[in-house]
Amino acid sequence: MTAAPEKTGPADAPPPGREPETIKAIPVRHYGRWVSAVVVLVLLGLLVNAFANAKVNYHAIPDYLFNSNVLTGLGKTVLISVLAMLLGLVLGIVLAVMRLSKNPVTSSVSWAYIWFFRGTPVYVQLLLWFNLALIFPEINLGFIYRDYTSSFMTPFMAALLGLGLNEAAYMSEIVRAGIQSVDEGQTEASHALGMSQGRTLRRIVLPQAMRVIVPPTGNEFINMLKTSSLAASAAQYLELLRSTSDIGQTTGATVEMLFLAATWYLILTSVFSVGQFYLERYYARGSLRSLPLTPWQKVRANLAMIGQRSKEGVRA
Amino acid sequence: MNAMVKAEGVHKSFGAAHILKGIDLEVAQGEVFCLIGPSGSGKSTFLRCINHLEKINAGRLYVDGELVGYRQKGDKLYELKDSEVARNRRDIGMVFQRFNLFPHMTALANVMEAPIQVKGESKASAKERAVKLLDRVGLADKAGNYPSQLSGGQQQRVAIARALAMEPKLMLFDEPTSALDPELVGDVLDVMRGLAEDGMTMIVVTHEMGFAREVGDALVFMDDGVVVESGHPREVLTNPRHDRTKSFLSKVL
Ligand SMILES: Nc1ncnc2c1ncn2[C@@H]1O[C@H](COP(=O)(O)OP(=O)(O)OP(=O)(O)O)[C@@H](O)[C@H]1O
Ligand SMILES: [Mg+2]
Numbered sequence: 001m002t003a004a005p006e007k008t009g010p011a012d013a014p015p016p017g018r019e020p021e022t023i024k025a026i027p028v029r030h031y032g033r034w035v036s037a038v039v040v041l042v043l044l045g046l047l048v049n050a051f052a053n054a055k056v057n058y059h060a061i062p063d064y065l066f067n068s069n070v071l072t073g074l075g076k077t078v079l080i081s082v083l084a085m086l087l088g089l090v091l092g093i094v095l096a097v098m099r100l101s102k103n104p105v106t107s108s109v110s111w112a113y114i115w116f117f118r119g120t121p122v123y124v125q126l127l128l129w130f131n132l133a134l135i136f137p138e139i140n141l142g143f144i145y146r147d148y149t150s151s152f153m154t155p156f157m158a159a160l161l162g163l164g165l166n167e168a169a170y171m172s173e174i175v176r177a178g179i180q181s182v183d184e185g186q187t188e189a190s191h192a193l194g195m196s197q198g199r200t201l202r203r204i205v206l207p208q209a210m211r212v213i214v215p216p217t218g219n220e221f222i223n224m225l226k227t228s229s230l231a232a233s234a235a236q237y238l239e240l241l242r243s244t245s246d247i248g249q250t251t252g253a254t255v256e257m258l259f260l261a262a263t264w265y266l267i268l269t270s271v272f273s274v275g276q277f278y279l280e281r282y283y284a285r286g287s288l289r290s291l292p293l294t295p296w297q298k299v300r301a302n303l304a305m306i307g308q309r310s311k312e313g314v315r316a
Numbered sequence: 317m318n319a320m321v322k323a324e325g326v327h328k329s330f331g332a333a334h335i336l337k338g339i340d341l342e343v344a345q346g347e348v349f350c351l352i353g354p355s356g357s358g359k360s361t362f363l364r365c366i367n368h369l370e371k372i373n374a375g376r377l378y379v380d381g382e383l384v385g386y387r388q389k390g391d392k393l394y395e396l397k398d399s400e401v402a403r404n405r406r407d408i409g410m411v412f413q414r415f416n417l418f419p420h421m422t423a424l425a426n427v428m429e430a431p432i433q434v435k436g437e438s439k440a441s442a443k444e445r446a447v448k449l450l451d452r453v454g455l456a457d458k459a460g461n462y463p464s465q466l467s468g469g470q471q472q473r474v475a476i477a478r479a480l481a482m483e484p485k486l487m488l489f490d491e492p493t494s495a496l497d498p499e500l501v502g503d504v505l506d507v508m509r510g511l512a513e514d515g516m517t518m519i520v521v522t523h524e525m526g527f528a529r530e531v532g533d534a535l536v537f538m539d540d541g542v543v544v545e546s547g548h549p550r551e552v553l554t555n556p557r558h559d560r561t562k563s564f565l566s567k568v569l
Contacts, residue, residue, distance in 0.1 A: 189416035189475075192367055193430035193482060194406035197398060203433060207420045286420040286462040 060256040061263065064247060073243025074264055080159050080231060080239060081224045087164030088224075089217070092171025097201070099176055110172065117169035122227060126162035126234035129153065155238070159231035167224060174216045178209030210283040218276035222269045240264055320345050320486055320517045321366060325375035328361055335361050337541035338375065343519060343534070348512045350528040350549060351521045353538035354564055359521045360413075362538070363488050366519070367408045368401050379408065380485060406434060409479030409487040413495050415471040417463040423450060423474045424459040427481045434482070442481075449477040453507050469500030473507055480511075487511065489520040525569055529553055537561045 064070055098110035117125070133149035140146050182205050190200040232242035241261050248257030281291055293301065321343040328336035335358045343349040351359050364370045365377060368385040377384040385401060386393045396404075418426050427446035431437040450456050453473035463471050472492055479487060489508065493501040505527050512518060512531050522528060528535055532549035537558070545558045553569075556562045 183416075185412060185414055185416040186418065188369060189410075189412065189418070191369065191402070192405060192408070192410040193478070194402050194404075194434045195430060196402050199433050203429065204418055208418075283420075286422075286464060288464070 056259070057253060057256055060251070060253045061260045064244075064253075064257065064260055065263070067247065069243045069247060070240070070260070070264070073238060073240040074268075076238060077225065077228050077240040078268065080156070080163065080228050080237065081221065084160055084163035084167055084228070085221050085224050087160065088167025088171045088220075091165070091168035092175050093206075095168060095172035096175035096179060099172065100179060114169045114172060117166050118173075122162065122166045123230050123234055125166050126158060126231055129162045130155070130158040130235040132158075155231070155236040158235035159228070159237040159239075162235065163224065163228060163231065167220065170220060171217070174213055174220070175209070178211075178213035179205055181212045182208045207283070211280075211287060214276065214280050214283055218273070218279075221272060221276075225268050225272070226265060318345050319343065319378070320347070320380055321349075321519065322378040323362075323375065324377075326362070326365065326372050326377055327374035328358070328365060328370060328372050335541050336365070336372070339538075339541075339543055341536055341543060341546065343517065346515045346517055347533045348531050349517075349519045350532040350535040351519060351538060352523070352525075352528065352535065352564075352568075353544075357538045358541045359538055360490050363410075363490050363519065363521060366486075366488060367405050367410060379404070402434075406430075406482050407485050409476075409482060409484035411472070411475050411479055411487065411489045411492045413491040415463070415468070415475045415495070417471055417475055417478070419463050422460050422462055423455065423466065423477075426463070426474055427478045430478070431481050446477070446481060449480055450474070452480075452510075453477045454503065467500060468496045469503045472496065472504050476504070476507055476511075485517065487516055487518045489518060489522070491521050491523065494523055523568055525553055525565075537564065539564070 095110045095113060098106040099114075101107055130153065132153050136149050138146070139149050139152050179201075186204050186208065187200055190204045195203070228237075228239055229241040231237040232239055244257040244261040244264075245254070248254040251257075278294070281294065284291060319342045321341075323339045323341050326336055326339040327334070339362060351362070353359050361370060365372050366379065366384065371385060382404070383393075384404070385396055387396060388394075417423075418429065421429065424443070424446050427449055428439070428442040431442040431445070432439060447456070447459065450459050453476055455470055455473055455477070458466060458470060458474075463474070466474065472495075476492075492508070493504050496504065501524070505524065508518070508520070508527070509531055520528075520532070528549045534546065535549040535552050536546040537544045537552065537556075537560075539560050545552055545556060545561045552561065553565065556565055
């Protein structure tokens with residue numbers, strides 16, 4: 001840390017001896033702010049009171065927070081969300097590149113894919129994947145793979161395909177916007193150096209596009225964590241919400257278990273928001289003159305400042 | 317054949333707009349070749365044709381004796397594959413008006429990128445050369461800076477080092493100093509002067525008449541897609557023969 005430069009007055013500061021008189025005025029009173037703060041606090045108090053007196057057995061929530069069935073469901077929620085998101089991201093990049101290509105066949109195929117998967121509810125898509133065996137009893141990919149659809153299309157596979165392929169449609173639009181946000185001069189400079197189309201995309205364009213891609217992708221991922229709960233009823237995938245509601249049904253603590261599920265979803269989304277902050281920071285390198293401080297760096301900077309002040313206090 | 321670049325009746329159109337209308341010129345090995353002309357006359361377009369960033373519509377363009385973008389077999393022309401075009405571009409460095417450094421990489425990484433990615437050079441040897449090149453353009457102490465942490469003149473010098481890292485036999489400069497504050501122009505021109513002294517073949521689109529007069533070996537005045545006048549820079553700049561050259565020079569000098 002460098003010391004702050006000595007403050008010096010402007011060249012045309014008044015001559016010493018005749019100090020300018022400091023203004024002592026009565027500040028404007030913001031009565032409106034006080035009133036609105038009080039109103040909001042009262043309403044909040046009423047809400048808390050209502051829930052405190054509601055017929056909820058709050059003790060059941062911590063009791064089941066780390067229940068093994070709940071934790072299994074939680075793991076499955078995270079697993080399916082991460083895998084479906086990865087599938088969506090990779091396929092989304094492919095679709096975006098296809099959409100931007102000069103080849104009319106690939107770009108219209110990509111357009112049609114997006115049109116279909118964005119245009120139908122993800123719940124319907126999950127149901128369709130899960131029930132695929134009804135129309136194709138057998139999956140036959142020639143020499144590569146051949147099996148009965150019913151044994152291939154497990155709840156896990158149905159959830160992965162349903163959520164991932166749907167996500168790809170959304171991700172491809174996000175990736176396309178990111179790629180298009182990169183200045184054309186970048187591609188030109190890269191080509192002029194003799195870099196191929198593919199390398200230019202991987203090394204030059206995509207890393208810069210990430211700045212535009214990451215924030216909405218974080219949104220998509222948080223959405224995915226929650227949307228994955230549809231996979232329970234559509235495809236019998238036993239994720240967090242299903243495992244908690246099962247407990248709710250057997251113990252009679254229905255609402256308590258919903259609260260518990262909500263708690264876990266909040267924890268998950270909070271943790272991933274922190275991850276997103278660091279990811280955004282990573283891809284901001286070069287585009288900002290100085291990177292924003294991480295929370296940890298902020299704490300240290302504040303501690304350092306307090307230390308400095310207390311030292312000065314001792315000296316004074 | 318000692319012409320590094322040879323253009324024979326080069327034409328280029330964008331849709332209905334006819335931009336280059338038959339350019340003929342020859343750039344000898346080791347020559348500093350200056351290209352001047354009013355805005356919109358097609359200088360950048362011609363430069364971009366030389367490394368096939370634009371396809372020409374008619375005529376022939378040769379770099380170091382080889383046809384740009386095509387292969388001739390008998391009397392038929394075959395378009396080169398993307399990989400072959402990329403291969404030919406390795407030997408031609410290009411410096412842009414707006415620098416076009418890669419903003420997500422440090423100055424050093426910008427210079428190392430192409431040798432590693434394109435030539436498959438090892439990281440260590442690419443780095444060694446990149447450090448030397450940054451030193452040569454006077455930026456040894458800025459290796460770790462991102463482009464956004466450099467002044468325009470520094471960015472342009474990194475861009476020159478980046479192009480030199482591929483050890484090109486020809487350098488194309490498209491108004492390398494016109495986006496710079498006047499006091500930063502000198503540093504960039506100094507680097508270019510040093511390159512010229514080392515015998516690099518350079519085609520320079522510029523409005524810096526002082527540079528053209530002092531360093532240039534040949535100069536071409538282009539207007540409306542044709543070469544109006546050419547000759548030795550001192551000759552053309554002091555005694556322009558053509559009226560269009562005279563009126564252009566009276567505006568920029
Ligand atoms: N990709 C393109 N599509 C359509 N028109 C283009 C394209 N590139 C250039 N042009 C047109 O070609 C003409 C010549 O452009 P060019 O950039 O070569 O001029 P220039 O001589 O470099 O001018 P300046 O000194 O302003 O850079 C301009 O009228 C421009 O509008
Ligand atoms: Mg130009």
